[in-house]
C-alpha cells in the first residue's frame with residue numbers, strides 16, 4: 328500500500344497515537360485529538376497504573392484502543408491474558424513472537440474465547456512483536472541469538488504468520504522484509520517514526536511517516552512528536568497531510 332492510495336480519512340485511521348504519559352494528560356490529549364485521531368495506544372506505563380479503566384476511558388470517547396502489553400509467558404497464561412485484554416475492549420494487542428508459535432496461537436485462542444464469551448465483542452488485531460528496535464546484533468548475541476537482527480526478524484515473522492496472528496510490530500526499516508514474508512492481509516505496525524524536523528529522542532532507526540508507508544507499513548505509531556508538541560492537534564494533522572501528500 329502506498330500513500331497515493333490514502334484518503335484523508337484512511338490516513339487518520341492509520342496513525343496510532345501513543346499516550347505514554349499519566350492518565351490526566353492522556354485524557355486531555357484524547358479530548359484534544361477527538362475528531363482527528365481514531366486510534367490511541369495504551370502501553371504498560373498507563374495500563375499498569377490505571378488498569379482496564381484506562382482502555383474504557385478512551386473507548387467511551389470513541390477511540391479504537393491498541394493495548395500494547397507485549398505478552399510473553401507459557402501458552403496457558405498468555406491465552407488467559409489475551410482473553411482478559413480483549414475483554415477490556417482492546418481493538419489491537421501485542422504478544423512477543425519470541426515466545427514461539429504455540430504461544431502466539433494461544434493468544435489467538437484467548438482472543439477468540441473472549442469474543443465467544445461476551446456477545447458484541449469484536450475480534451481484535453493480535454500483533455506479534457519481532458525483535459525490539461532497542462536491540463542490536465550485539466544485544467542479541469549477548470542473549471545467545473547468533474543471527475543478525477534482520478535475519479531474526481524474518482524468522483520470527485514467518486513464525487508469526489504460521490501462527491495466524493493478524494500482523495507484526497517492527498521498525499519501518501523492516502517493513503519491506505515483512506511485506507515479502509507475511510501473507511498479504513497482515514498488518515505491519517511501525518513505531519520509530521519521526522516527521523521531518525522533530526526530535527529523534529531515544530529512537531535510533533527512524534523514517535518519516537510517508538516513508539514508513541512507502542516501505543509497506545499499514546499503520547504507524549507516533550508518540551512524542553504529537554504528545555509533546557505545543558499544539559498536538561496541529562502535529563497530528565501535519566502528519567496526516569504528509570501521508571496524503573497534501
Ligand code: C5P
Pocket residue numbers: 345347368370458459460461496497498518519520528530548549550551552
Ligand atoms: O514517542 P515515540 O514516538 O518514540 O513512541 C513510540 C511508541 O512505540 C512507544 O509507545 C514505544 O513503546 C512503542 N514502541 C517502540 N519500539 C518498538 C515497539 C514499540 O518505540 N519496537
